[in-house]
Amino acid sequence: MNIHKIILPTPFPVGDVNCFLVKGDCLTLFDAGPKTEEAYEALRWGIREAGYKLEDVEQVILTHHHPDHAGWVDAFPRAQVLGHEYVDHWMKQTTEFINYRNEFYRQHLRLQGVPERYIEKIVQVREELEMLGTTPLTKYICDGEEISGHPGLRAYYTPGHAQSHLIFLDEKSNEMIGGDLLLEHIASNPLVEPPVDLSLERPKSLVQYHHSLEILKQLNVTKLYTGHGKNLENVNELITNRLLKDQHRAMEVLELLSTPKNVFELTMELYAQVFKSQLGLTLSKTVGYLDYLEKEGAVKGQLIDGVLYYSHLK
Secondary structure, three states, X not given: OEEEEEEEOOOOOOOOEEEEEEEOOOEEEEOOOOOOHHHHHHHHHHHHHOOOOHHHOOEEEOOOXXXXXXXXXXXXXXXXXXXXXXXXXXXXXXXXXXXXXXXXXXXXXXXXXXXXHHHHHHXXXXXXXXXXXXXXXXXXXXXXXXXXXXXXXXXXXXXXOOOOOEEEEEOXXXXXXXXXXXXXXXXXXXXXXXOOOOOOOOOOHHHHHHHXXXXXXXXXXXXXXXXXXXXXXXXXXXXXXXXXXXXXXXXXXXXXXXXXXXHHHHHHHHOOOOOOOOHHXXXXXXXXXXXXXXXXXXXXXXXXXXXXXXXXOO
């Protein structure tokens, strides 16, 4: 791939985000950073450094809808904007979708035993929306689709970290633009998000994520251009390590279930130092480990007074 990496600052704990300008039959930008002035200036200069101007970009493709990746689509009014269909809900930001999203979280947080005093703080989405673009997608990208303007560049749907997540494999070089599917030094947290079909059924994000990692492993990628940090070449080794780490962490969760507990109670034990400041993230992690254990037949859930309690299956 003829690829130029552009590093943009973000206000998030994850730090800088990577965007990629790819020259093929058309000029395409993969991801667009958060909608901040600092990110805009870095994006403008990064494109200029590659020998182009903002208006030269013909396509903007989003790996997923999170605000550190999907902000400055608005800087390219002449470009086609492409991504998974789920991204479009976040670009359009309709009142109907935001209300649905909020109700989804309220319902599932109550199932997890989260006290009411915490729920509205987690549900709050205003800051996230402010850093997102508002340009609707001009085209949806489907699993297995070849990307227009880039013969041999194929999309793979890889949910888990995000319900909209796509990765892009160049079949000639076996190099890949991987978004946040796999990062070098930090885990790509499988976040609880509303499902693609906009029902109230919660996707099992960690289970999805593990399946997506297996898809990546089978592709035998030679180089992975990641959404944060350095490019990766030891892709399959890192995948194996991440899967083992999740398995070990899930076993730690299992040991805490000497008596039935809900997600909130487990989260307080697992993340005693940070759960209050990062409650949404730590709840997502705990839910993921329980989903994994349930899939393995190690735990079961029981609804008691509107709260789901998990117990060890002996």
